[in-house]
Amino acid sequence: MRFMILVKASADSEAGIMPSQELLTSMGNFNEELARAGILVGADGLHPSSKGARVRFSGDQRSVIDGPFIETKELIAGYWIWDVKSREEAIEWVKRCPHPMPGSDAEIEIRQVFSAQDFGDEFTPQAREQEERVRELAKKNT
Structure with a gap:
């Protein structure tokens, strides 16, 4: 089962404070432990929302909203993708994680990533083939 582990932003991360x-050493050690355990698929930190944008969809219209975004508690500062056996295993790994925002309260959210079988019959054989092609193309980009 794949999970996305979301590190919530803080006022400092949104201010661009590195x-x-x-902390970089602690997180590096933790990431190395995840990789040695065979569960780390990917991980990255994100620039503050002031460098980002959102695209709002309303009918056929698209509008761009430049950052920064106001609700810091709803923003993401970084993420991991893990392949673990269960939600409980993901929780146990997160509990071992270094505190991501020392000096302030922090939150890490755990969300399961959909797999093909989760979509049922609506995910046709043609859609499955397309998904496989896209994944192979994406591998070439890394």
Whole structure:
């Protein structure tokens, strides 16, 4: 089962304050542990929302909203993709994670990633073939 682990933003991460050397080392060690355990699929930190944009869809219209975005508690500062056996295993790994925002309260959200079988009959054989082609093309981009 794949899970996306979302590190919620803080006022500091939104201000563009970079993590300390100590935190980078701790997170690097944790990421290495995840990789050695065979569960790490991907991980990255994100620039603050001031460097981002949102596209709002309303009918046929599209509008662009430039960051920064107001609700810091709803923003994401980084993520991991893990392949684990269960939600409970993901929770146990998150509990071992270094505190992502030292000096303030922090939250890490755990969300399961859909797999093909989750979509049922609506995910036709043609759609499955297309998904496989897209995944193979995406692998070439990394």
